[in-house]
Amino acid sequence: MENLKASEAQRVIFATVGRLGVETVGLEASLGRVLAEDILANRDLPPFDVSAMDGFALRAADSIGAPVTLAVTEDINAGDLPQRAVNSGQCARIMTGAPMPPGADGVIKVEDTDEPVPGSVELKVAIAVGNFVRPRGESMHLGDRVLDAGTTITPGVVGVLATVKATRFAVYRRPRVAILSTGDELEGLNDPVDPNKIPDSNTYALMAQLQALGIEPVILGIARDDQVELESYLQRGLQFDVLLVSGGSSAGVRDYVRSSIEKLGVDIKFWRVATRPGHPLAFGVTDTTVFFGLPGYPVSSMVCMEQFVIPALRRMMGEQHPYRRTLNARLASAFATNPGRTEFVRVQLTQQNGEFVARPTGSQSSVVLLSMAKADGFMVVPAACPGLAAGDQVTVQLFDSAAWQDHMGFEE
Amino acid sequence: MENLKASEAQRVIFATVGRLGVETVGLEASLGRVLAEDILANRDLPPFDVSAMDGFALRAADSIGAPVTLAVTEDINAGDLPQRAVNSGQCARIMTGAPMPPGADGVIKVEDTDEPVPGSVELKVAIAVGNFVRPRGESMHLGDRVLDAGTTITPGVVGVLATVKATRFAVYRRPRVAILSTGDELEGLNDPVDPNKIPDSNTYALMAQLQALGIEPVILGIARDDQVELESYLQRGLQFDVLLVSGGSSAGVRDYVRSSIEKLGVDIKFWRVATRPGHPLAFGVTDTTVFFGLPGYPVSSMVCMEQFVIPALRRMMGEQHPYRRTLNARLASAFATNPGRTEFVRVQLTQQNGEFVARPTGSQSSVVLLSMAKADGFMVVPAACPGLAAGDQVTVQLFDSAAWQDHMGFEE
Numbered sequence: 001m002e003n004l005k006a007s008e009a010q011r012v013i014f015a016t017v018g019r020l021g022v023e024t025v026g027l028e029a030s031l032g033r034v035l036a037e038d039i040l041a042n043r044d045l046p047p048f049d050v051s052a053m054d055g056f057a058l059r060a061a062d063s064i065g066a067p068v069t070l071a072v073t074e075d076i077n078a079g080d081l082p083q084r085a086v087n088s089g090q091c092a093r094i095m096t097g098a099p100m101p102p103g104a105d106g107v108i109k110v111e112d113t114d115e116p117v118p119g120s121v122e123l124k125v126a127i128a129v130g131n132f133v134r135p136r137g138e139s140m141h142l143g144d145r146v147l148d149a150g151t152t153i154t155p156g157v158v159g160v161l162a163t164v165k166a167t168r169f170a171v172y173r174r175p176r177v178a179i180l181s182t183g184d185e186l187e188g189l190n191d192p193v194d195p196n197k198i199p200d201s202n203t204y205a206l207m208a209q210l211q212a213l214g215i216e217p218v219i220l221g222i223a224r225d226d227q228v229e230l231e232s233y234l235q236r237g238l239q240f241d242v243l244l245v246s247g248g249s250s251a252g253v254r255d256y257v258r259s260s261i262e263k264l265g266v267d268i269k270f271w272r273v274a275t276r277p278g279h280p281l282a283f284g285v286t287d288t289t290v291f292f293g294l295p296g297y298p299v300s301s302m303v304c305m306e307q308f309v310i311p312a313l314r315r316m317m318g319e320q321h322p323y324r325r326t327l328n329a330r331l332a333s334a335f336a337t338n339p340g341r342t343e344f345v346r347v348q349l350t351q352q353n354g355e356f357v358a359r360p361t362g363s364q365s366s367v368v369l370l371s372m373a374k375a376d377g378f379m380v381v382p383a384a385c386p387g388l389a390a391g392d393q394v395t396v397q398l399f400d401s402a403a404w405q406d407h408m409g410f411e412e
Numbered sequence: 413m414e415n416l417k418a419s420e421a422q423r424v425i426f427a428t429v430g431r432l433g434v435e436t437v438g439l440e441a442s443l444g445r446v447l448a449e450d451i452l453a454n455r456d457l458p459p460f461d462v463s464a465m466d467g468f469a470l471r472a473a474d475s476i477g478a479p480v481t482l483a484v485t486e487d488i489n490a491g492d493l494p495q496r497a498v499n500s501g502q503c504a505r506i507m508t509g510a511p512m513p514p515g516a517d518g519v520i521k522v523e524d525t526d527e528p529v530p531g532s533v534e535l536k537v538a539i540a541v542g543n544f545v546r547p548r549g550e551s552m553h554l555g556d557r558v559l560d561a562g563t564t565i566t567p568g569v570v571g572v573l574a575t576v577k578a579t580r581f582a583v584y585r586r587p588r589v590a591i592l593s594t595g596d597e598l599e600g601l602n603d604p605v606d607p608n609k610i611p612d613s614n615t616y617a618l619m620a621q622l623q624a625l626g627i628e629p630v631i632l633g634i635a636r637d638d639q640v641e642l643e644s645y646l647q648r649g650l651q652f653d654v655l656l657v658s659g660g661s662s663a664g665v666r667d668y669v670r671s672s673i674e675k676l677g678v679d680i681k682f683w684r685v686a687t688r689p690g691h692p693l694a695f696g697v698t699d700t701t702v703f704f705g706l707p708g709y710p711v712s713s714m715v716c717m718e719q720f721v722i723p724a725l726r727r728m729m730g731e732q733h734p735y736r737r738t739l740n741a742r743l744a745s746a747f748a749t750n751p752g753r754t755e756f757v758r759v760q761l762t763q764q765n766g767e768f769v770a771r772p773t774g775s776q777s778s779v780v781l782l783s784m785a786k787a788d789g790f791m792v793v794p795a796a797c798p799g800l801a802a803g804d805q806v807t808v809q810l811f812d813s814a815a816w817q818d819h820m821g822f823e824e
Contacts, residue, residue, distance in 0.1 A: 005824050006820070006824055007820060007824060010820070027601070027616060028616075028619065031620045031623045031624060042605060043605060043607065045610070045611075046610065047607050047608065047609070047610070048608075077596065077597075077637065078595055078596065078597035078610075079595060079596030079597030079598070079608075079609065079637070080596070081608055096708075097595075097597055097610065097708070098597070099608070134777075138777070138780075139777075139780050139781070139782070140782070146782060147785070151785075153620075154620070154785065154811065155617050155620035155621040155623075155624060155714065156617065156714065156781060156784035156785035156786075156787065157785045158616050158617055158619070158620035159613045159614070159616060159617030159620070159710055159714065159781045159784065159785070160613070160781050160782055160785045161616070162601055162611060162612070162613040162615070162616035162617065163611050163613040163710070163781060164611070165601060165605065165611055167601060167602065183490055183491060183509075184489065184490065184491030184492070185489075185490035185491030185509055185510070186491070189439070189574055189577060189579060190579065193454060193455060193577065195455065195459050196459065196460075196491075196493055196511070197459070197491065198457070198458065198459070198490075198509065199457075199574060199575050199576070199577055200574070201571045201572070201574040201575040202571070203574070204439060204440075204570050204571060204573070204574035205567050205568065205570055205571030205574065207440065207570070208443045208565075208566070208567035208570035208571070209567040211443045211567075212443060212567060225489065225491070296508075296509070298571055298575070302567065302568065302571065321817050323817050323819060323820050323821060324817070324821075325810075325817050325821070326763075326817070326820075326821030326822055327739060327768070328766050328767075342824045351738075354740050354805070355740075356739070365546075365550070365551075368550075368551050369551070369568060369571045369572050369575060370551070370552070370558060370572055372568035372571065373559070373563075373566065373568035373569045373571070373572045374568075375568065380822035380823075382822075382823045382824055383824055393766070395821065395822040395823070397821065397822065398737075399566065405733050405735050405736070405737050405738070407735060408418070408419060408422065408735050408738075409735060409736075409737070409738030409807065409809065410738055410792040410794075410807040410809065411792075411794045411807070412417050412418055412419060412754045412794055412795055
């Protein structure tokens with residue numbers, strides 16, 4: 001299959017790539033993972049009726065006809081157990097979160113009382129039964145399923161896990177990923193500068209894209225344009241769950257990669273996608289490894305990673321939401337399109353009159369990584385789009401790491 | 413100062429909290445950090461004029477009147493150096509990224525040629541001077557400032573750093589943060605279940621919020637409602653860059669924290685903010701430590717962390733964009749407000765007809781952390797808002813970790 005649309009390529013990938021296995025992690029190391037088991041409540045919470053305010057626990061009927069004065073039986077702090085029942089004409093001083101004493105059925109907040117003499121309190125208003133009482137089990141009941149398998153562990157989820165004291169639990173495994181660059185023209189990061197070579201940036205941009213997913217990849221290095229050397233690298237890479245090979249931008253290397261990877265048992269599903277940048281994207285599998293052949297141009301490599309590899313990796317890790325969030329924006333200035341392939345244009349986003357405004361970040365050349373570094377997301381131009389005018393509504397796919405802004409962004 | 417608006421509280425915080433110092437990191441460990449130095453290009457890139465396509469390098473003048481046939485002098489691959497000049501009537505087979513041979517001033521792509529006999533090539537079309545040639549220095553020139561100090565290191569920035577072979581560089585230091593919970597009613601994560609206690613979830617939710625910023629906090633534990641014990645914990649906490657104390661929800665503990673923290677030399681700038689949840693938020697400083705007193709209720713604690721602590725931490729780490737991204741959405745159903753304080757309502761976002769739709773996630777009680785776990789962001793309700801109807805436009809502040817969706821979200 002050649003020149004697949006992005007969605008077709010994703011369909012082929014998702015039909016092939018499934019969730020990895022399960023492992024156990026501790027709560028402290030669980031952020032960003034996906035639960036592989038349901039999590040149940042281990043008790044009622046709150047464990048008893050508690051006060052929702054600092055004030056006085058009483059029988060609500062006693063407050064009818066306020067102002068009235070009640071005798072204070074005891075002080076109950078959060079963490080205390082009440083020592084006495086509250087009878088008619090009595091109340092207990094109670095702190096937020098403290099258990100209600102027997103007999104009391106409501107709480108009056110301290111601001112609605114006066115204490116003219118020690119040991120007694122004057123209620124300035126009447127209260128209803130249940131006032132400022134949080135009933136036992138309001139947050140959760142013993143045995144409730146509080147989190148479903150498949151839930152992504154965000155800070156809020158960590159809070160819930162701590163609440164039910166889930167200290168260790170099952171999550172989907174993260175893939176082990178290897179990165180290989182190819183090409184005689186490439187210079188390694190730690191090699192001295194050779195004016196005739198091109199620095200290998202892809203390895204590190206891909207590394208960082210993986211790190212942003214919580215995956216620490218293994219960097220295999222640079223395979224030269226030599227079939228024996230390349231095959232030895234590929235063999236090592238096929239021991240991982242995922243092998244990313246970037247480059248092979250020259251026809252010679254491309255042929256080496258293709259013939260070598262098929263010789264090593266990879267079932268190639270497609271070699272090209274109809275996107276710009278990102279034309280030469282290969283995808284294949286063995287029984288144990290998923291292979292992606294990424295373009296050699298720096299921006300193309302990062303775009304293919306975003307559009308195809310990251311959704312696949314997220315699926316492998318059990319994520320239910322593989323795609324980046326998209327939003328609508330107005331285009332700041334006219335943009336000449338090049339119909340025929342879905343185009344991913346690097347843009348910066350600002351806000352104006354409650355709308356997002358998308359502005360392309362300079363040169364869209366596939367080699368100009370600077371424009372990628374400056375972008376907040378990709379403006380996605382449909383393949384059939386004949387051209388875009390200033391003010392046109394466009395779809396922008398956000399990058400996660402740029403989801404911050406310099407203004408608070410809301411009215412108080 | 414009491415009951416500050418969120419923006420006033422942030423102004424006080426930002427007037428007090430500055431960038432931390434600088435440290436050196438390696439490229440592999442730099443994702444998410446902020447550059448503390450400008451980064452310059454270490455060479456011209458590309459280092460020479462190169463071909464942008466697989467094809468033939470020639471004198472463009474020779475293509476006039478195509479079809480014409482030229483003799484092939486040599487094959488130039490990426491990483492090779494040309495061995496011969498191209499004279500009139502000649503061309504060199506050239507691969508993408510390979511250096512242009514002397515004499516050639518344009519490239520014709522292989523698809524626009526035929527090779528009827530070995531050693532010669534027929535051009536099917538004429539080309540212009542510069543066709544498919546990427547001039548030396550197109551991406552960057554030696555000495556260009558390619559990245560400014562203050563740039564957040566995203567995957568694209570890692571790619572640029574690798575391109576200029578910046579293997580180690582200066583970034584702003586991350587704060588060392590300690591977390592302390594307080595209250596007799598709290599049960600530690602590893603304690604056995606006591607039906608009379610409340611599990612301490614705040615420590616772990618805050619931990620995860622910090623981990624999401626790349627900060628691995630130190631967990632001090634739970635201080636009981638005892639002034640001596642509390643002061644010993646606070647003293648330890650004041651050895652960190654930032655001390656977060658959660659709880660003290662009962663009046664007794666609140667008083668202990670306040671008197672102890674001031675006794676230990678913390679200059680308290682404010683004790684309350686006019687937000688809901690999050691009323692009792694304290695902020696103060698010593699010469700070396702920033703102190704935040706967070707509410708004890710789980711959701712209130714996370715909201716204050718999002719609105720006040722995280723922007724401060726990001727500022728300390730050198731970030732220029734301290735705030736979460738906001739966007740406009742339509743409210744799915746009427747929402748009764750409680751005017752007087754800015755309210756942060758947990759919502760899920762969906763998309764409908766190109767607009768975001770915000771739907772509150774069940775109970776907005778400050779103790780119901782589940783609704784936080786399910787949310788994509790906060791709907792921010794202005795303090796003066798008398799109420800919201802279905803379809804009203806509202807501002808939603810996104811959480812980062814939820815910036816994913818289950819559909820591709822764009823048209824091809």
